[in-house]
Amino acid sequence: xxxxxxxxxxxxxxxxxTDLPNSVVFGIINGTVENPRVTYLKKAQPLTDELIALAAPxxxxxxxxxxxxxxxxxCIHFDGTNCRLAERVVEKMxxxxxxxxxxxxxKDCRWxxxxxxxxxxxxxxxxxDNYNASELIREVSMGKTVEE
Numbered sequence: 338x339x340x341x342x343x344x345x346x347x348x349x350x351x352x353x354x355t356d357l358p359n360s361v362v363f364g365i366i367n368g369t370v371e372n373p374r375v376t377y378l379k380k381a382q383p384l385t386d387e388l389i390a391l392a393a394p395x396x397x398x399x400x401x402x403x404x405x406x407x408x409x410x411x412c413i414h415f416d417g418t419n420c421r422l423a424e425r426v427v428e429k430m431x432x433x434x435x436x437x438x439x440x441x442x443x444k445d446c447r448w449x450x451x452x453x454x455x456x457x458x459x460x461x462x463x464x465x466d467n468y469n470a471s472e473l474i475r476e477v478s479m480g481k482t483v484e485e
Contacts, residue, residue, distance in 0.1 A: 346359065346406060346445050347406070347407040347445060347446075347447050347450065348361070348404040348405065348406065348407060348442050348445045348446055348447060349404055349405055349406070349407040349408070349412070349420075349447050350363070350402070350404045350442060350446050350447065350448050350460065350463075351404075351422060351448075351463060351465055352403055352404055352405040352465070353396070353397070353398035353403065353465040353466055354403075354405055355384055355389055355397050355403070357405040357406060357408075358405070358406060359405055359406045360383070360384035360403055360404070360405040361381040361382060361383055361384055361403065361404055361405070361442065362378065362381065362382045362383075362384050362388060362397075362401040362402070362403050363377060363378055363381040363382075363402055363403070363404055363440065363441050363442045364376060364377045364378060364401065364402030364440075364461075365378070365400065365401060365402070366399065366400055366401065366402065366464055370469050371469070373462070373464045373467065374433070374461050374462060375402045375438075375460065375461045375462075375463070375464070377402075377438055377439055377440050377441065377461075378441055379439070379441065380441050381404070381441040381442055384397070384401070384403055384405075388401065395466075396466045398464075398465040398466035399464075399466045399468075402463075402464075402465070403465070404442050404446070407420070407447045413480075414480070419451055420447050420448065420451055421480060422477070422478070422480070423447065423448040423451050423452050423456055424451075424452065425476075425477045425480060426448070426452075426456060426459050426460070426463060426477055427452045427455045427456055427459060429473060429476065429477050430459045430462065430463075430473070430474075430477055431459070431462075432458045432459060433458065433459060433461055433462050434457070434458045434459075434460075434461060435458075437454060437457050437458070438457060438460065438461055440457065440460070443457065448460065
């Protein structure tokens with residue numbers, strides 16, 4: 338979907354959909370099970386069938402941080418104006434970077450366009466397919482407390 342303020346592509350940095358057009362890999366998941374972190378690629382790469390196959394037997398989102406075209410109103414996190422996921426990441430997650438990470442999608446990133454540097458300082462800890470997610474991560478991703 339086009340950003341209403343510009344004619345450029347707006348990317349969702351938390352997509353785990355491998356079937357959408359314009360999907361790119363912009364990071365590799367590193368770290369530990371308890372403390373995973375994204376290492377950013379110097380240049381985003383198209384998400385190809387070959388890269389998807391490299392991730393097997395796990396999901397691509399367990400290995401790669403991917404982005405795809407923001408679908409705006411078709412997304413459960415979009416409120417008609419803003420990405421609520423980006424807002425929750427900034428509101429609830431701790432800062433994990435002291436300076437802007439070298440991110441190849443920043444200029445097109447919905448989170449950066451909306452939340453600025455604050456989103457970038459938290460972004461490396463966002464893992465789309467995280468089966469060992471903390472209660473905080475689950476709360477941020479679901480938009481409600483785990484008890485609800």
